[in-house]
Amino acid sequence: MTTLVIAEHDNTSLKPATLNAVAAAQAIGGDIDILVAGADCGAAAEAAAAVPGIGKVLAADNAAYANQLAENVSLLIADVASAYDNVVAPATTSGKNIMPRVAALMDVAQISDIISVDSPDTFKRPIYAGNVIATVQSSDAKKVITVRTTAFDAVAETGGTAAVEAVDAVHDAGLSSFISEEVAESDRPELTAASVVISGGRGMQNGDNFQLLEGIADKLGAAIGASRAAVDAGFVPNDYQVGQTGKIVAPDLYVAVGISGAIQHLAGMKDSKVIVAINKDEDAPIFQVADYGLVADLFTALPELEAAL
Amino acid sequence: MKALVAVKRVVDYNVKVRAKADGSDVELNNVKMAINPFCEIAVEEAVRLKEAGTVSEVVVVSVGEKSCQEQIRTALALGADRGIHVEVEGRPEPLEVAKLLKGVVDKEQPQLVILGKQSIDGDNNQTGQMLGALAGMGQGTFASEIKVDGDSLQVTREVDGGLQTLKLNLPAIVTTDLRLNEPRYASLPNIMKAKKKPLDVTSPADLGVEMSSHITQLGVAPPPERSAGIKVEDVAQLVDKLKNEAKVIS
Numbered sequence: 269m270t271t272l273v274i275a276e277h278d279n280t281s282l283k284p285a286t287l288n289a290v291a292a293a294q295a296i297g298g299d300i301d302i303l304v305a306g307a308d309c310g311a312a313a314e315a316a317a318a319v320p321g322i323g324k325v326l327a328a329d330n331a332a333y334a335n336q337l338a339e340n341v342s343l344l345i346a347d348v349a350s351a352y353d354n355v356v357a358p359a360t361t362s363g364k365n366i367m368p369r370v371a372a373l374m375d376v377a378q379i380s381d382i383i384s385v386d387s388p389d390t391f392k393r394p395i396y397a398g399n400v401i402a403t404v405q406s407s408d409a410k411k412v413i414t415v416r417t418t419a420f421d422a423v424a425e426t427g428g429t430a431a432v433e434a435v436d437a438v439h440d441a442g443l444s445s446f447i448s449e450e451v452a453e454s455d456r457p458e459l460t461a462a463s464v465v466i467s468g469g470r471g472m473q474n475g476d477n478f479q480l481l482e483g484i485a486d487k488l489g490a491a492i493g494a495s496r497a498a499v500d501a502g503f504v505p506n507d508y509q510v511g512q513t514g515k516i517v518a519p520d521l522y523v524a525v526g527i528s529g530a531i532q533h534l535a536g537m538k539d540s541k542v543i544v545a546i547n548k549d550e551d552a553p554i555f556q557v558a559d560y561g562l563v564a565d566l567f568t569a570l571p572e573l574e575a576a577l
Numbered sequence: 578m579k580a581l582v583a584v585k586r587v588v589d590y591n592v593k594v595r596a597k598a599d600g601s602d603v604e605l606n607n608v609k610m611a612i613n614p615f616c617e618i619a620v621e622e623a624v625r626l627k628e629a630g631t632v633s634e635v636v637v638v639s640v641g642e643k644s645c646q647e648q649i650r651t652a653l654a655l656g657a658d659r660g661i662h663v664e665v666e667g668r669p670e671p672l673e674v675a676k677l678l679k680g681v682v683d684k685e686q687p688q689l690v691i692l693g694k695q696s697i698d699g700d701n702n703q704t705g706q707m708l709g710a711l712a713g714m715g716q717g718t719f720a721s722e723i724k725v726d727g728d729s730l731q732v733t734r735e736v737d738g739g740l741q742t743l744k745l746n747l748p749a750i751v752t753t754d755l756r757l758n759e760p761r762y763a764s765l766p767n768i769m770k771a772k773k774k775p776l777d778v779t780s781p782a783d784l785g786v787e788m789s790s791h792i793t794q795l796g797v798a799p800p801p802e803r804s805a806g807i808k809v810e811d812v813a814q815l816v817d818k819l820k821n822e823a824k825v826i827s
């Protein structure tokens with residue numbers, strides 16, 4: 269059995285999510301190759317070649333694959349995947365954007381967001397905002413799979429010496445073009461890879477008050493997240509949203525501040541190792557999943573917490 | 578130009594769904610059903626484009642059992658012009674839905690197709706992208722803003738790092754994210770009017786699609802329970818617990 273893992277990268281380095289996807293591919297078993305599609309992506313391909321246990325790295329380096337346009341990259345993947353049994357990608361916004369297109373081109377189902385591999389054709393995945401875990405079996409000869417990264421421990425980043433092979437096929441669907449990107453630069457760890465996350469909700473009242481979380485995040489080396497309500501209200505950008513329809517996180521420590529604990533929010537953080545909730549409403553549902561609950565006004569508790577750290 | 582919007586009937590987002598005791602499936606008896614929230618946003622966007630004069634007709638389509646006509650009526654009450662019900666039994670998979678929607682696209686020839694990014698029951702996040710591949714259209718998934726500009730579409734997308742803006746040839750597919758708009762409520766007069774709007778029923782055979790399932794659900798189970806935690810007295814006790822009991826900070 270052979271599996272093609274689709275690398276998530278920025279042309280110069282691999283995103284950590286790739287290493288979780290490789291771990292899921294290992295759980296399926298068989299030989300694993302990595303596809304790096306991008307433009308001037310040689311460095312990313314080299315990084316992929318250093319991942320231990322990889323057969324080879326396929327590097328498709330062409331302007332058509334810049335910015336990971338789904339229309340083009342999906343054609344490439346479906347083409348390359350004809351030689352493989354499985355195609356696996358992390359369930360990031362990029363994987364979610366591209367992989368269903370690949371599945372449709374190959375006329376197979378996609379199995380989204382798997383959290384475990386029971387056998388090479390049977391997987392577990394959360395449905396209904398994680399209120400239920402379904403066991404699903406695929407009857408497709410070739411499988412297209414996206415992986416919930418928090419459910420698979422990343423493989424090592426280095427130690428491997430796979431060969432890099434160029435893929436010359438150029439697929440340009442001519443349907444879409446990139447215009448611009450607004451990417452917030454931050455010194456903080458990436459939300460989905462951080463070992464500590466501190467999130468604010470509607471209780472924060474406005475964006476300025478998120479500074480109360482910044483000081484604590486600085487001391488703990490934490491990433492900052494938010495509830496949907498905080499994002500909708502414009503306190504913080506959309507990429508802070510944790511939840512069913514935002515980012516899934518599972519850090520060692522998750523601190524929820526001024527967040528009520530709606531099922532859609534819990535879906536994104538309840539696999540965290542230790543959960544702390546700070547909320548002034550002692551009946552807030554977030555306390556049902558919190559290991560340590562503090563019933564307090566956040567505007568007094570947060571400065572105290574920062575001082576105590 | 579014509580807009581086609583796909584809406585799905587799902588369990589209301591406030592319902593906490595449970596597995597049946599025998600683990601065969603989720604318990605859906607007597608559970609409140611609703612239009613998928615992302616589909617509601619899709620309908621709203623199409624209706625706004627019509628109000629702005631960009632779109633001339635808004636057609637809604639739903640694939641499912643007879644009961645999904647309720648959700649089509651809801652969409653008509655929100656301002657869509659006419660409905661198409663593709664009647665199928667059971668729960669079709671995203672690839673099957675995408676093939677049926679492709680059949681509808683071939684018949685209706687819309688310039689813009691709007692879907693939700695994700696159905697909140699299966700959490701698949703697939704159908705729009707699959708339809709894009711089958712129909713040979715470009716896609717703007719997880720959209721927080723769209724602008725029609727002549728024969729192209731500018732879409733701003735919510736991605737992991739922030740926002741990305743793409744230009745797509747029309748016809749194109751858009752899938753909605755939460756920030757695209759805030760859907761209106763249907764007024765009583767509009768709910769009454771919606772009852773008289775046209776709603777056609779069609780079938781996979783009419784659309785030339787053979788239904789074939791690729792995935793079997795072997796069973797469902799509740800997620801691992803978290804053991805109940807404690808309430809701490811104050812910040813000092815919280816910090817002490819995190820350091821000395823949980824050992825997650827130093």
Ligand SMILES: Cc1cc2nc3c(=O)[nH]c(=O)nc-3n(C[C@H](O)[C@H](O)[C@H](O)COP(=O)(O)OP(=O)(O)OC[C@H]3O[C@@H](n4cnc5c(N)ncnc54)[C@H](O)[C@@H]3O)c2cc1C
Pocket residue numbers: 468469470471472494495496497498509510511512513514515525526527528529530531532533536546547548549552564565566567590614615697
């Ligand atoms: C389709 C769909 C998808 C969704 N996806 C997501 C998702 O991915 N992520 C997500 O988070 N939500 C999501 N939601 C929204 C979710 O249902 C809730 O509305 C949202 O999580 C609520 O955010 P919140 O807890 O910040 O706000 P609220 O529910 O308003 O809670 C605010 C909390 O702050 C507390 N508070 C207020 N002031 C203070 C103070 N001074 N000190 C201490 N505590 C205070 C209050 O007691 C309250 O508990 C989704 C909803 C839908 C319909």
Ligand SMILES: Nc1ncnc2c1ncn2[C@@H]1O[C@H](COP(=O)(O)O)[C@@H](O)[C@H]1O
Pocket residue numbers: 583584585586613615616619638639640641669671674691692693694695696697699700701702703704705
């Ligand atoms: N049975 C269906 N009928 C109509 N539209 C659907 C159906 N299933 C999915 N869709 C559309 O596809 C979107 C994404 O669904 P999914 O791929 O299941 O997460 C939904 O928000 C709908 O717009």
